[in-house]
Amino acid sequence: MVISWGIIGWIVLGGIAGWIASKIMKTDAQMGIGANIVVGIVGGLLGGFLLGLLGVDVAGGGLIFSMLTAILGAVVLLWIVGLVTRRR
Numbered sequence: 001m002v003i004s005w006g007i008i009g010w011i012v013l014g015g016i017a018g019w020i021a022s023k024i025m026k027t028d029a030q031m032g033i034g035a036n037i038v039v040g041i042v043g044g045l046l047g048g049f050l051l052g053l054l055g056v057d058v059a060g061g062g063l064i065f066s067m068l069t070a071i072l073g074a075v076v077l078l079w080i081v082g083l084v085t086r087r088r
Contacts, residue, residue: 004042014040021074025082037073047073 015033018040022028031039047069048058058069 010041010044013067014038014044014070016040017070018074020037020071020085021078024071024075025078028083036074039077041072043072043074043077045073046077047071049073050076082084 004032011022015037018030018031018036018038021039022031022036036076044066050073051058051069
């Protein structure tokens with residue numbers, strides 16, 4: 001049985017993933033809930049893309065794998081943003 005999340009479920013997953021990534025990267029004080037959601041969702045896309053490049057099947061991974069993928073992508077995204085903003 002496959003559980004369909006819907007848009008609200010993916011927003012919640014993205015928010016949690018963005019929040020965890022911001023805690024890992026120590027940027028939580030600078031970010032609000034909206035930024036956490038955006039970072040988590042974009043991080044999920046980035047993480048899925050990067051793992052796909054490495055040959056990992058990201059489509060059938062399940063909820064835990066989706067969360068880990070989103071956290072990984074969000075951490076990479078926050079790291080890249082940190083590099084870009086530090087140079088200014």
